[in-house]
Amino acid sequence: MAITSLQTEPSLSLKMEGFQAPATIAMSMRARELAAQGKDVISLALGQPDFFTPRVACDAAYEAALDGKTKYPPIDGILSLKQAVQQKFKQENNLNYALDEIMVANGAKQILFNAFMATLNDGDEVVVPAPYWTSYPIMARFLGGIPVDVICSEENNFSLKAADLRKVLTDKTKWLIINSPSNPTGAVWSKQDLLEIAEVLRDYPQVWVFADEIYEHLVFDGQVHYSLAALAPDLKDRILTANGASKTYAMPGWRIGYVGGTKILIKAMMKIQSNSTSGASSISQAAATAALHHCANDVEEMKKAYDRRRQMMKEAFSNMPGVTCAVPQGAFYVYPGIKGCIGKTSAGGRKIENDQDFAEALLEEQYVAVVPGHAFGLSPYLRISYAADDAVLEEACKRIAKFVEQLT
Numbered sequence: 001m002a003i004t005s006l007q008t009e010p011s012l013s014l015k016m017e018g019f020q021a022p023a024t025i026a027m028s029m030r031a032r033e034l035a036a037q038g039k040d041v042i043s044l045a046l047g048q049p050d051f052f053t054p055r056v057a058c059d060a061a062y063e064a065a066l067d068g069k070t071k072y073p074p075i076d077g078i079l080s081l082k083q084a085v086q087q088k089f090k091q092e093n094n095l096n097y098a099l100d101e102i103m104v105a106n107g108a109k110q111i112l113f114n115a116f117m118a119t120l121n122d123g124d125e126v127v128v129p130a131p132y133w134t135s136y137p138i139m140a141r142f143l144g145g146i147p148v149d150v151i152c153s154e155e156n157n158f159s160l161k162a163a164d165l166r167k168v169l170t171d172k173t174k175w176l177i178i179n180s181p182s183n184p185t186g187a188v189w190s191k192q193d194l195l196e197i198a199e200v201l202r203d204y205p206q207v208w209v210f211a212d213e214i215y216e217h218l219v220f221d222g223q224v225h226y227s228l229a230a231l232a233p234d235l236k237d238r239i240l241t242a243n244g245a246s247k248t249y250a251m252p253g254w255r256i257g258y259v260g261g262t263k264i265l266i267k268a269m270m271k272i273q274s275n276s277t278s279g280a281s282s283i284s285q286a287a288a289t290a291a292l293h294h295c296a297n298d299v300e301e302m303k304k305a306y307d308r309r310r311q312m313m314k315e316a317f318s319n320m321p322g323v324t325c326a327v328p329q330g331a332f333y334v335y336p337g338i339k340g341c342i343g344k345t346s347a348g349g350r351k352i353e354n355d356q357d358f359a360e361a362l363l364e365e366q367y368v369a370v371v372p373g374h375a376f377g378l379s380p381y382l383r384i385s386y387a388a389d390d391a392v393l394e395e396a397c398k399r400i401a402k403f404v405e406q407l408t
């Protein structure tokens with residue numbers, strides 16, 4: 001857009017208008033403020049493992065640093081990591097990707113950024129099943145796209161139904177996002193639902209699919225994770241299968257994500273990456289390579305702990321008046337509904353008109369930080385991360401129960 005008046009001071013771009021920090025961060029910031037004031041705050045607002053990164057990954061990073069693996073890495077990732085990812089896709093997902101169909105980036109978040117940047121023209125629509133991870137619509141909008149919600153209701157176990165998808169697809173649709181197991185609901189979409197989604201996609205050949213499988217290892221109750229690209233091989237070339245080390249291996253700070261997809265798109269994403277970040281840290285890539293090769297047992301141990309905590313949350317939330325809670329079968333979140341609490345008043349005199357009010361009052365009065373469902377596109381719900389120590393979760397549940405019981 002042309003600048004019509006003389007600028008008298010440095011300014012931000014027009015793109016920044018409407019570009020808000022995710023609500024997850026806003027809640028954590030308030031929690032930090034209260035903690036700095038000496039309050040005993042429990043934050044269940046952030047989605048990150050509470051475990052340490054497995055030792056073998058840390059050792060590999062240390063050795064890489066000492067061994068001079070400190071030059072710029074290849075833009076698309078170091079060969080050993082790409083090979084480990086290739087093997088992982090083959091063994092765990094039944095997906096065959098050539099090495100030039102795989103790339104590594106600074107987290108799955110940057111994979112998403114690269115993918116949207118490489119494909120979106122102004123006005124292109126991005127179908128985002130709600131509730132969603134907040135970065136999907138924010139990033140789509142930032143890069144000129146128009147996010148289009150499609151509700152995955154609690155009655156449908158927060159899964160996307162083919163008929164609902166069909167209603168929102170248009171000739172302007174550029175992307176469909178799929179995130180199973182899901183942040184924020186913990187839903188694991190069934191094979192049947194995925195097959196029916198694939199059937200709809202066959203009628204829309206221009207649509208790319210971003211299959212965010214970052215929580216794939218965290219599935220419980222005997223559930224199985226399915227990769228859409230494996231279920232629908234005829235669609236494989238328009239599906240990006242995205243994943244990363246952050247959740248599976250408790251490595252969010254190392255910033256390693258990876259993806260498999262068609263060569264044309266991967267090449268375009270590499271162009272963006274080469275001109276923006278130059279790729280992911282070589283040290284982190286060495287750590288992630290070791291994690292992919294050697295940490296299956298660590299993953300199993302962490303999974304056991306998440307499952308135990310999940311049971312604890314399920315128990316706690318099923319006994320709270322006015323609260324409903326579907327049993328999450330994946331990831332490390334619960335997404336309880338609080339319809340029965342709306343219209344009530346908290347012990348501290350705060351009127352609860354919506355889930356934002358609930359989350360704020362809970363934080364101010366019981367010092368527990370959770371994220372209101374509206375941030376994820378479906379209200380009135382709360383997203384609660386149970387990636388925290390058992391004792392901390394127990395105390396948090398007690399406080400939430402107290403808060404709910406005192407509502408009048």
Ligand code: PMP
Nearest residue numbers: 047107108109133183244246257
């Ligand atoms: N996808 C989903 C669904 C997530 O919840 C997150 C992290 N909150 C990410 C991607 C980002 O992962 P990374 O750390 O690899 O950027």
